[in-house]
Amino acid sequence: MYLIDANVILEVLYKREKWQKAASFLERVKKGETTAYILHFTLHGISVILGKPELVSKLIIEISSWRGLGVIATSLDEELAAAEKAIHIGLDFDDGLQYYVAKKRGLTIMSYDSDFDNTDIKRIEP
Template identity: 35%
Template sequence: MYLVDTNVWLELLLEQEKAGEVLAFLQNTDARDLVITDFSLHSIGVILTRLNKESLFEDFLTDTIEDSGVGKVHLDTAELKQVLVIGRQFRIDFDDSYQYVAAEKYGCALVSFDTDFDRTERGRKTPAGVLSA
């Protein structure tokens, strides 16, 4: 199982430099082996609506969340306290800590372009790294 970080989804949605790498990863990985956190989902919504891309967000919800089989995961209140502990332990910000704790809870490898995860025990994989494994 892979927890796909916010920046990976945005790379594709906003057609950025590594969009092709993300597309290849998604095309070659069973959607049922992928999860997204509620935090990522909300963050993507905030970013896309600020960019006046509401229809893109709606398409993302339909295609990725409702139709593809990508799982949605969340943390409860007690686990949010662990997010704070992890943030202090590895000197990573709240959103990264949230992803880290969720990956730990659900037994997932983190897929991210964020190098801050390299300081953690779990580390991270890039989309290309998953494909080459």
């Protein structure tokens, strides 16, 4: 099972260099062929980048229909623990939260961010 980083979604939305592989992975999640999770925090981050409420609404409606996707909400205690862990392993808060949740739940991080490669969790690209 995977924890999807924001950059995988953004790769598709902005049709960046690797968008087709990311889209293929996300399509498998959408169909329920692959099980994956995304942090509620990550969805907020993507929403901030999108900015316009109509785009955010479309995103939320779309991903709400994905059969293989679960959304993970984190508590303030978990976010504090993630921030403290991020300090010790040299990650920013966003990556630290991804790391913390992936480690806690035994998930593989699906991301284009190589910062995770210097940690003890597995990261793969779509």
